[in-house]
Amino acid sequence: MLTREENDLLTQTGPGTPMGDLFRRHWIPACLAEEIPGADSTPARVTLLSENLIAFRDSDGNPGLIDAYCPHRGAPMFFGRNEECGLRCVYHGWKFDVNGMCVDLPNSPEGETYKDKVTIKAYPAFDAGGIIWAYLGPKDKLPPKPNFEWFDMGHDRRYLRKYLLRCNYFQAIEGDYDPSHGFFLHSTLDGNNSNPGNRLRGGNRLNSFLNRKHVQIEDTLYGQQHIAVAGFGEASNVVTVSQFFMPSFTGSGISGPGVYASNLRIPIDDESCYHYRLRWSYEPFTPQQVQEDKYGGYTYPDQIPGS
Ligand code: FES
Numbered sequence: 376m377l378t379r380e381e382n383d384l385l386t387q388t389g390p391g392t393p394m395g396d397l398f399r400r401h402w403i404p405a406c407l408a409e410e411i412p413g414a415d416s417t418p419a420r421v422t423l424l425s426e427n428l429i430a431f432r433d434s435d436g437n438p439g440l441i442d443a444y445c446p447h448r449g450a451p452m453f454f455g456r457n458e459e460c461g462l463r464c465v466y467h468g469w470k471f472d473v474n475g476m477c478v479d480l481p482n483s484p485e486g487e488t489y490k491d492k493v494t495i496k497a498y499p500a501f502d503a504g505g506i507i508w509a510y511l512g513p514k515d516k517l518p519p520k521p522n523f524e525w526f527d528m529g530h531d532r533r534y535l536r537k538y539l540l541r542c543n544y545f546q547a548i549e550g551d552y553d554p555s556h557g558f559f560l561h562s563t564l565d566g567n568n569s570n571p572g573n574r575l576r577g578g579n580r581l582n583s584f585l586n587r588k589h590v591q592i593e594d595t596l597y598g599q600q601h602i603a604v605a606g607f608g609e610a611s612n613v614v615t616v617s618q619f620f621m622p623s624f625t626g627s628g629i630s631g632p633g634v635y636a637s638n639l640r641i642p643i644d645d646e647s648c649y650h651y652r653l654r655w656s657y658e659p660f661t662p663q664q665v666q667e668d669k670y671g672g673y674t675y676p677d678q679i680p681g682s
Protein backbone atom coordinates (compact mmCIF):
# COMPACT_ATOMS: atom_id res chain seq x y z
CA MET A 376 0.00 0.00 0.00
CA LEU A 377 1.39 3.38 -0.98
CA THR A 378 1.73 6.11 1.60
CA ARG A 379 -0.05 9.38 0.93
CA GLU A 380 3.33 10.97 0.14
CA GLU A 381 4.22 8.23 -2.38
CA ASN A 382 0.81 8.55 -3.98
CA ASP A 383 1.20 12.32 -4.33
CA LEU A 384 4.67 11.83 -5.81
CA LEU A 385 3.34 9.56 -8.57
CA THR A 386 0.08 11.31 -9.35
CA GLN A 387 0.78 15.07 -9.22
CA THR A 388 2.08 16.50 -12.50
CA GLY A 389 1.59 20.26 -12.23
CA PRO A 390 4.52 22.70 -12.63
CA GLY A 391 7.21 22.20 -9.99
CA THR A 392 6.19 18.68 -8.95
CA PRO A 393 8.73 15.83 -9.35
CA MET A 394 6.48 13.80 -11.68
CA GLY A 395 5.53 17.00 -13.51
CA ASP A 396 9.24 17.62 -14.12
CA LEU A 397 9.60 14.07 -15.44
CA PHE A 398 6.75 14.59 -17.93
CA ARG A 399 8.44 17.85 -18.88
CA ARG A 400 11.50 15.94 -20.12
CA HIS A 401 9.51 14.10 -22.80
CA TRP A 402 7.51 14.89 -25.92
CA ILE A 403 3.89 14.15 -25.07
CA PRO A 404 0.58 14.36 -26.99
CA ALA A 405 -1.09 17.76 -26.68
CA CYS A 406 -4.12 17.01 -28.87
CA LEU A 407 -5.18 15.15 -31.99
CA ALA A 408 -3.94 16.68 -35.23
CA GLU A 409 -7.55 16.79 -36.43
CA GLU A 410 -8.45 19.18 -33.59
CA ILE A 411 -6.51 21.87 -35.44
CA PRO A 412 -7.25 20.50 -38.90
CA GLY A 413 -5.63 22.99 -41.24
CA ALA A 414 -3.72 26.23 -41.73
CA ASP A 415 -5.40 29.13 -39.87
CA SER A 416 -8.13 26.83 -38.51
CA THR A 417 -9.93 27.52 -35.24
CA PRO A 418 -7.62 27.15 -32.20
CA ALA A 419 -8.20 24.39 -29.65
CA ARG A 420 -8.19 24.67 -25.87
CA VAL A 421 -5.62 22.30 -24.36
CA THR A 422 -5.03 21.69 -20.67
CA LEU A 423 -1.86 19.70 -20.20
CA LEU A 424 -0.05 18.90 -16.94
CA SER A 425 -2.35 21.45 -15.24
CA GLU A 426 -1.31 24.24 -17.65
CA ASN A 427 -3.98 26.06 -19.66
CA LEU A 428 -2.82 26.37 -23.26
CA ILE A 429 -4.05 27.00 -26.78
CA ALA A 430 -3.09 24.88 -29.78
CA PHE A 431 -3.28 26.46 -33.21
CA ARG A 432 -1.90 26.01 -36.70
CA ASP A 433 -0.42 28.98 -38.52
CA SER A 434 -0.85 29.93 -42.19
CA ASP A 435 1.99 27.58 -43.16
CA GLY A 436 0.35 24.68 -41.30
CA ASN A 437 2.89 24.68 -38.43
CA PRO A 438 1.39 23.74 -35.06
CA GLY A 439 1.94 25.94 -32.02
CA LEU A 440 1.10 25.66 -28.34
CA ILE A 441 0.90 28.91 -26.39
CA ASP A 442 -0.42 30.25 -23.10
CA ALA A 443 -4.22 30.35 -22.98
CA TYR A 444 -4.09 34.00 -21.86
CA CYS A 445 -2.59 37.08 -23.45
CA PRO A 446 0.44 38.53 -21.62
CA HIS A 447 -1.00 42.05 -22.03
CA ARG A 448 -4.21 42.00 -20.02
CA GLY A 449 -5.03 38.33 -19.80
CA ALA A 450 -7.65 38.03 -22.54
CA PRO A 451 -8.33 34.42 -23.64
CA MET A 452 -6.28 33.63 -26.73
CA PHE A 453 -8.84 30.99 -27.74
CA PHE A 454 -10.91 33.83 -29.20
CA GLY A 455 -7.91 35.22 -31.08
CA ARG A 456 -7.91 35.72 -34.84
CA ASN A 457 -5.72 33.12 -36.50
CA GLU A 458 -4.35 35.01 -39.50
CA GLU A 459 -1.18 35.56 -41.52
CA CYS A 460 1.11 33.33 -39.48
CA GLY A 461 0.04 34.32 -36.01
CA LEU A 462 -2.74 34.36 -33.45
CA ARG A 463 -4.00 37.90 -32.81
CA CYS A 464 -5.52 38.67 -29.41
CA VAL A 465 -9.08 39.98 -29.78
CA TYR A 466 -8.65 42.62 -27.09
CA HIS A 467 -5.93 45.00 -28.36
CA GLY A 468 -4.61 43.03 -31.31
CA TRP A 469 -1.22 41.86 -30.09
CA LYS A 470 -0.23 39.05 -32.40
CA PHE A 471 1.99 36.05 -31.61
CA ASP A 472 3.58 33.41 -33.81
CA VAL A 473 3.92 29.68 -33.02
CA ASN A 474 7.24 30.39 -31.27
CA GLY A 475 5.61 32.87 -28.91
CA MET A 476 7.22 35.96 -30.46
CA CYS A 477 5.12 39.11 -30.70
CA VAL A 478 5.04 39.84 -34.43
CA ASP A 479 2.65 42.79 -34.38
CA LEU A 480 1.68 45.33 -31.74
CA PRO A 481 -0.86 47.75 -33.23
CA ASN A 482 -1.29 51.30 -31.97
CA SER A 483 2.32 51.64 -30.86
CA PRO A 484 4.18 54.74 -32.14
CA GLU A 485 6.15 54.62 -35.38
CA GLY A 486 9.59 53.12 -34.76
CA GLU A 487 8.58 51.75 -31.36
CA THR A 488 10.44 48.50 -30.66
CA TYR A 489 8.47 47.46 -27.59
CA LYS A 490 7.01 44.47 -29.41
CA ASP A 491 10.49 42.96 -29.65
CA LYS A 492 10.46 42.63 -25.86
CA VAL A 493 7.05 40.94 -25.72
CA THR A 494 6.55 37.20 -25.80
CA ILE A 495 3.83 34.76 -24.82
CA LYS A 496 4.66 31.43 -23.21
CA ALA A 497 5.08 28.94 -26.06
CA TYR A 498 6.12 25.32 -26.22
CA PRO A 499 7.71 23.46 -29.15
CA ALA A 500 5.22 21.29 -31.04
CA PHE A 501 5.22 19.01 -34.06
CA ASP A 502 2.72 16.92 -35.96
CA ALA A 503 3.19 13.13 -36.35
CA GLY A 504 1.04 10.02 -36.35
CA GLY A 505 -2.22 11.96 -36.12
CA ILE A 506 -1.08 13.68 -32.91
CA ILE A 507 0.28 17.14 -32.07
CA TRP A 508 3.28 16.45 -29.83
CA ALA A 509 4.56 19.05 -27.39
CA TYR A 510 7.53 19.53 -25.10
CA LEU A 511 6.78 21.51 -21.93
CA GLY A 512 10.23 21.37 -20.34
CA PRO A 513 13.29 23.63 -20.23
CA LYS A 514 14.72 24.49 -23.64
CA ASP A 515 18.22 23.32 -22.72
CA LYS A 516 16.87 19.84 -22.00
CA LEU A 517 14.91 19.42 -25.23
CA PRO A 518 15.07 15.70 -26.14
CA PRO A 519 15.07 14.27 -29.68
CA LYS A 520 11.64 13.90 -31.21
CA PRO A 521 10.08 10.46 -30.85
CA ASN A 522 9.83 8.39 -34.00
CA PHE A 523 7.44 5.56 -33.32
CA GLU A 524 6.93 2.95 -35.99
CA TRP A 525 3.24 3.81 -36.31
CA PHE A 526 3.99 7.44 -37.24
CA ASP A 527 4.38 6.35 -40.85
CA MET A 528 1.33 4.10 -41.02
CA GLY A 529 -1.40 5.43 -43.30
CA HIS A 530 -4.92 5.99 -42.03
CA ASP A 531 -5.98 2.60 -43.34
CA ARG A 532 -3.39 0.95 -41.04
CA ARG A 533 -3.78 3.13 -37.98
CA TYR A 534 -6.77 3.60 -35.74
CA LEU A 535 -6.54 6.37 -33.15
CA ARG A 536 -9.16 7.74 -30.77
CA LYS A 537 -8.97 10.06 -27.79
CA TYR A 538 -11.09 9.61 -24.67
CA LEU A 539 -11.53 11.80 -21.62
CA LEU A 540 -11.08 9.81 -18.41
CA ARG A 541 -12.14 11.30 -15.10
CA CYS A 542 -9.29 9.77 -13.15
CA ASN A 543 -5.61 10.37 -12.57
CA TYR A 544 -3.36 9.21 -15.43
CA PHE A 545 -1.68 6.70 -13.12
CA GLN A 546 -4.91 4.88 -12.33
CA ALA A 547 -5.56 4.65 -16.06
CA ILE A 548 -2.16 3.02 -16.67
CA GLU A 549 -2.33 0.47 -13.86
CA GLY A 550 -4.86 -1.75 -15.65
CA ASP A 551 -2.48 -2.38 -18.55
CA TYR A 552 -0.04 -4.11 -16.21
CA ASP A 553 -2.57 -5.96 -14.11
CA PRO A 554 -2.64 -9.32 -15.90
CA SER A 555 -5.07 -10.97 -13.49
CA HIS A 556 -8.04 -8.67 -13.99
CA GLY A 557 -8.50 -9.47 -17.66
CA PHE A 558 -9.49 -13.07 -17.03
CA PHE A 559 -12.36 -11.93 -14.85
CA LEU A 560 -13.37 -8.42 -15.79
CA HIS A 561 -13.06 -8.96 -19.54
CA SER A 562 -14.47 -12.50 -19.56
CA THR A 563 -17.99 -13.29 -20.67
CA LEU A 564 -20.01 -16.46 -21.08
CA ASP A 565 -19.04 -16.57 -24.76
CA GLY A 566 -15.35 -16.25 -23.87
CA ASN A 567 -15.59 -12.59 -24.87
CA ASN A 568 -15.42 -13.56 -28.51
CA SER A 569 -16.60 -10.13 -29.53
CA ASN A 570 -13.10 -8.93 -28.66
CA PRO A 571 -10.53 -9.79 -31.34
CA GLY A 572 -7.63 -9.95 -28.88
CA ASN A 573 -9.46 -12.49 -26.76
CA ARG A 574 -10.37 -14.58 -29.78
CA LEU A 575 -6.71 -14.73 -30.67
CA ARG A 576 -5.71 -16.00 -27.26
CA GLY A 577 -8.54 -18.51 -27.08
CA GLY A 578 -12.06 -17.99 -25.85
CA ASN A 579 -11.83 -19.34 -22.35
CA ARG A 580 -9.33 -17.04 -20.75
CA LEU A 581 -9.88 -18.50 -17.31
CA ASN A 582 -7.94 -21.60 -18.40
CA SER A 583 -4.89 -19.61 -19.35
CA PHE A 584 -5.12 -17.77 -16.05
CA LEU A 585 -5.00 -21.05 -14.17
CA ASN A 586 -2.00 -22.18 -16.20
CA ARG A 587 -0.07 -18.94 -15.76
CA LYS A 588 3.59 -19.80 -15.35
CA HIS A 589 5.38 -16.58 -14.62
CA VAL A 590 5.52 -12.82 -15.04
CA GLN A 591 8.79 -11.02 -15.49
CA ILE A 592 9.56 -7.29 -15.64
CA GLU A 593 12.76 -5.98 -17.22
CA ASP A 594 14.08 -2.42 -17.30
CA THR A 595 14.85 -1.12 -20.78
CA LEU A 596 16.46 2.05 -22.12
CA TYR A 597 13.03 3.49 -22.90
CA GLY A 598 11.06 2.19 -19.91
CA GLN A 599 10.15 -1.40 -19.09
CA GLN A 600 9.21 -4.68 -20.69
CA HIS A 601 6.57 -6.90 -19.13
CA ILE A 602 6.67 -10.58 -20.08
CA ALA A 603 3.88 -12.98 -19.10
CA VAL A 604 4.04 -16.71 -19.87
CA ALA A 605 0.92 -18.84 -19.62
CA GLY A 606 0.22 -22.44 -20.53
CA PHE A 607 -2.04 -22.86 -23.54
CA GLY A 608 -3.44 -26.32 -24.04
CA GLU A 609 -1.29 -29.35 -23.31
CA ALA A 610 1.92 -28.58 -25.09
CA SER A 611 2.30 -24.88 -25.81
CA ASN A 612 2.70 -21.55 -24.07
CA VAL A 613 1.36 -18.10 -24.79
CA VAL A 614 4.05 -15.47 -24.24
CA THR A 615 2.76 -11.90 -24.01
CA VAL A 616 5.31 -9.09 -24.18
CA SER A 617 4.12 -5.58 -23.32
CA GLN A 618 6.31 -2.52 -23.59
CA PHE A 619 6.18 0.54 -21.37
CA PHE A 620 7.57 3.76 -22.84
CA MET A 621 8.41 6.68 -20.59
CA PRO A 622 6.69 8.73 -19.41
CA SER A 623 3.24 7.09 -19.68
CA PHE A 624 2.82 5.10 -22.90
CA THR A 625 1.93 1.43 -22.75
CA GLY A 626 2.04 -1.21 -25.45
CA SER A 627 -0.56 -3.62 -24.21
CA GLY A 628 0.28 -6.53 -26.50
CA ILE A 629 -1.52 -7.85 -29.53
CA SER A 630 -5.04 -6.65 -30.09
CA GLY A 631 -6.00 -9.17 -32.76
CA PRO A 632 -4.16 -11.07 -35.48
CA GLY A 633 -1.41 -8.74 -36.68
CA VAL A 634 -2.85 -5.76 -34.81
CA TYR A 635 -0.66 -3.90 -32.31
CA ALA A 636 -1.83 -1.70 -29.49
CA SER A 637 -0.63 1.34 -27.59
CA ASN A 638 -2.35 3.39 -24.94
CA LEU A 639 -1.05 6.87 -24.24
CA ARG A 640 -2.35 8.39 -20.99
CA ILE A 641 -1.67 12.09 -20.67
CA PRO A 642 -2.48 14.12 -17.56
CA ILE A 643 -4.87 17.01 -18.07
CA ASP A 644 -4.57 17.80 -14.38
CA ASP A 645 -4.33 15.64 -11.27
CA GLU A 646 -7.94 14.45 -11.50
CA SER A 647 -8.33 13.70 -15.20
CA CYS A 648 -6.42 12.52 -18.22
CA TYR A 649 -6.76 11.80 -21.91
CA HIS A 650 -6.46 8.27 -23.20
CA TYR A 651 -5.12 8.12 -26.75
CA ARG A 652 -6.08 4.62 -27.82
CA LEU A 653 -4.03 3.47 -30.75
CA ARG A 654 -4.15 0.30 -32.85
CA TRP A 655 -2.01 -0.27 -35.90
CA SER A 656 -1.21 -3.01 -38.38
CA TYR A 657 1.13 -3.71 -41.28
CA GLU A 658 -1.91 -4.67 -43.32
CA PRO A 659 -4.88 -2.38 -43.99
CA PHE A 660 -7.72 -2.71 -41.49
CA THR A 661 -10.99 -4.11 -42.74
CA PRO A 662 -14.16 -2.20 -41.77
CA GLN A 663 -15.05 -5.17 -39.54
CA GLN A 664 -11.73 -4.91 -37.66
CA VAL A 665 -12.26 -1.21 -37.04
CA GLN A 666 -15.79 -1.89 -35.83
CA GLU A 667 -14.61 -4.62 -33.47
CA ASP A 668 -11.80 -2.52 -32.17
CA LYS A 669 -14.16 0.33 -31.39
CA TYR A 670 -16.76 -1.76 -29.64
CA GLY A 671 -15.51 -5.34 -29.14
CA GLY A 672 -15.73 -6.34 -25.52
CA TYR A 673 -15.12 -2.91 -24.05
CA THR A 674 -17.35 -0.01 -23.20
CA TYR A 675 -16.14 3.46 -24.05
CA PRO A 676 -17.97 6.77 -24.03
CA ASP A 677 -20.14 7.40 -27.07
CA GLN A 678 -18.29 8.93 -29.95
CA ILE A 679 -19.38 11.79 -32.14
CA PRO A 680 -21.43 10.19 -34.97
CA GLY A 681 -19.22 9.46 -37.94
CA SER A 682 -15.97 9.41 -35.97
S1 FES B 1 -5.20 41.70 -23.72
FE1 FES B 1 -4.38 40.85 -25.49
S2 FES B 1 -3.72 42.53 -26.64
FE2 FES B 1 -4.47 43.39 -24.82
Ligand SMILES: [Fe+2]
Nearest residue numbers: 448465466467
Ligand atom coordinates in the same frame (compact mmCIF):
# COMPACT_ATOMS: atom_id res chain seq x y z
FE1 LIG C 1 -14.65 48.70 -24.58
